[in-house]
Amino acid sequence: MKIDLNQLDDSHFGTSTPDPLRYAFVKKHSAHAGGMSMPVSQQDKESIFQSITSVNEQRTKSRCLYIHIPFCRVRCTFCNFFQNAASRQLVDDYFQALLTEIKQKASLPWTQAGRFNAVYIGGGTPTDLSPVQIEQLGKAIRENFPLTTDCEMTLEGRTNRFSDEMFERALEGGFNRFSFGVQSFDTKVRRSAKRLDDREVVLERVAALSARDEAPIVIDLLYGLPYQTLDVFEQDLIDFLDTGAHGVDLYQLVIGGDAPMLNMVEKGRIPSPASTVDKASMYELGSAFMAKHHIKQLSVNHWARSNRERSQYNSLAKTYAEVLPIGCGAGGNIGGYGVMHHRSLDTYMSAMQKGESTIAMMMKQGPLQEIESAIKAGFDSGIIRRSQLPQFQGHDTFDLLKPVFEVWQRNQLVEVQEDYLVLTLAGSFWAVTLAQAAIQAMNTLVKSTANNKSMGHHRLAG
Numbered sequence: 001m002k003i004d005l006n007q008l009d010d011s012h013f014g015t016s017t018p019d020p021l022r023y024a025f026v027k028k029h030s031a032h033a034g035g036m037s038m039p040v041s042q043q044d045k046e047s048i049f050q051s052i053t054s055v056n057e058q059r060t061k062s063r064c065l066y067i068h069i070p071f072c073r074v075r076c077t078f079c080n081f082f083q084n085a086a087s088r089q090l091v092d093d094y095f096q097a098l099l100t101e102i103k104q105k106a107s108l109p110w111t112q113a114g115r116f117n118a119v120y121i122g123g124g125t126p127t128d129l130s131p132v133q134i135e136q137l138g139k140a141i142r143e144n145f146p147l148t149t150d151c152e153m154t155l156e157g158r159t160n161r162f163s164d165e166m167f168e169r170a171l172e173g174g175f176n177r178f179s180f181g182v183q184s185f186d187t188k189v190r191r192s193a194k195r196l197d198d199r200e201v202v203l204e205r206v207a208a209l210s211a212r213d214e215a216p217i218v219i220d221l222l223y224g225l226p227y228q229t230l231d232v233f234e235q236d237l238i239d240f241l242d243t244g245a246h247g248v249d250l251y252q253l254v255i256g257g258d259a260p261m262l263n264m265v266e267k268g269r270i271p272s273p274a275s276t277v278d279k280a281s282m283y284e285l286g287s288a289f290m291a292k293h294h295i296k297q298l299s300v301n302h303w304a305r306s307n308r309e310r311s312q313y314n315s316l317a318k319t320y321a322e323v324l325p326i327g328c329g330a331g332g333n334i335g336g337y338g339v340m341h342h343r344s345l346d347t348y349m350s351a352m353q354k355g356e357s358t359i360a361m362m363m364k365q366g367p368l369q370e371i372e373s374a375i376k377a378g379f380d381s382g383i384i385r386r387s388q389l390p391q392f393q394g395h396d397t398f399d400l401l402k403p404v405f406e407v408w409q410r411n412q413l414v415e416v417q418e419d420y421l422v423l424t425l426a427g428s429f430w431a432v433t434l435a436q437a438a439i440q441a442m443n444t445l446v447k448s449t450a451n452n453k454s455m456g457h458h459r460l461a462g
């Protein structure tokens with residue numbers, strides 16, 4: 001069995017160039033590498049969900065819980081995650097529905113059959129809940145779900161209105177990790193992106209929370225925003241260091257969907273976001289900055305300054321772990337199915353009121369599901385380990401992919417070692433593109449084995 005390299009092209013291999021960091025590929029199309037899956041019909045999704053959650057056993061070693069809070073006070077110009085403008089009444093009604101769904105999902109036999117290793121409250125902006133609601137939410141999770149003793153419970157959000165009271169109540173509720181979107185500390189960049197608060201306010205708040213040393217404080221920084229030059233980005237990195245935060249994500253700005261920024265650029269109200277070539281230079285700067293300050297790299301875009309920051313959810317949810325989704329707009333995967341909840345708040349609320357399914361869409365994951373997850377996790381971590389790739393029809397997947405790895409090595413994107421594939425700086429910048437290409441390469445094998453089989457059947461039938 002062999003991957004036919006003729007079925008792949010430069011969009012998979014990258015071009016041979018003296019500067020692969022900037023020029024190996026044209027641009028990154030999405031934030032995540034997708035996999036192959038088939039939609040389940042509307043009438044089947046609920047019965048399938050019931051059957052995969054009525055089993056009294058733990059299917060995978062790790063499991064996570066994802067709870068979505070689909071509100072933000074203000075929409076940032078670059079963001080595709082925005083769903084609803086927060087108003088007290090909407091948030092309060094939603095919160096009640098969420099508590100009901102938490103109880104329902106907790107009572108499923110599958111839920112109680114094993115422990116959850118990581119819980120993530122994401123959004124939107126979960127910190128737009130009230131302090132009391134945040135404490136209640138943490139307590140509801142801990143009372144209803146079986147959690148491991150070292151379960152990581154992350155609350156995502158912003159520092160705006162994240163008061164001392166909210167921090168105390170979140171800790172009281174059991175949250176033990178906080179992830180704040182900062183994006184950039186620079187006031188001009190922030191204002192043009194419609195971020196709340198100016199530089200000094202955000203700096204001071206992140207520093208004060210980090211100094212408490214009660215739980216890891218992690219921040220997200222974007223690179224490539226309008227007005228965010230290389231110098232501004234370098235100052236963002238210095239600011240991160242100065243705050244004493246325990247970890248940082250550096251995300252390449254990828255504008256898509258209906259994010260308002262492009263319209264503003266078209267109307268000449270703000271300058272364009274950075275080109276891919278400029279973003280590659282920013283990634284290079286960020287990566288060198290972390291190395292210079294001996295900040296430990298946990299993945300291609302995440303760094304930790306202290307052992308307190310483990311980033312469990314991110315590493316588990318991207319691998320073999322099952323993820324149980326709760327709430328409007330939440331997504332997960334369980335029992336070999338991808339599950340996506342209603343994204344419209346009205347539809348979700350009305351489903352909850354009528355006692356109907358909250359699932360909008362369900363996808364049956366393809367035959368390569370486990371291999372795809374391992375590929376995505378490997379590329380995200382920067383190292384693909386032979387031992388962590390499941391076999392494909394009895395063959396070693398690392399060996400099957402080796403011809404592709406070798407082309408990448410010639411294009412300076414990776415270093416092929418006996419049992420490991422190590423991404424270079426250029427490979428790390430293009431990690432999602434490479435993961436997608438590896439998945440497509442494996443899918444050519446699925447297609448060719450399926451074709452061989454059907455030809456075999458024809459021969460038998462004839």
Ligand SMILES: C[S@@+](CC[C@H](N)C(=O)[O-])C[C@H]1O[C@@H](n2cnc3c(N)ncnc32)[C@H](O)[C@@H]1O
Pocket residue numbers: 031072078079080081123124125126156157158180181182183220221222251252253254255256259
């Ligand atoms: C779902 S958001 C929630 C964070 C929180 N609401 C906030 O604004 O601070 C999580 C992270 O996604 C990242 N993000 C949002 N829009 C992005 C884009 N267009 N490209 C890349 N990353 C993006 C940001 O870094 C953000 O902190």
Ligand code: SF4
Pocket residue numbers: 071072073074075076079080081082123124125181
């Ligand atoms: S970046 Fe955060 S606060 Fe801004 S619109 Fe997106 S989810 Fe909402």
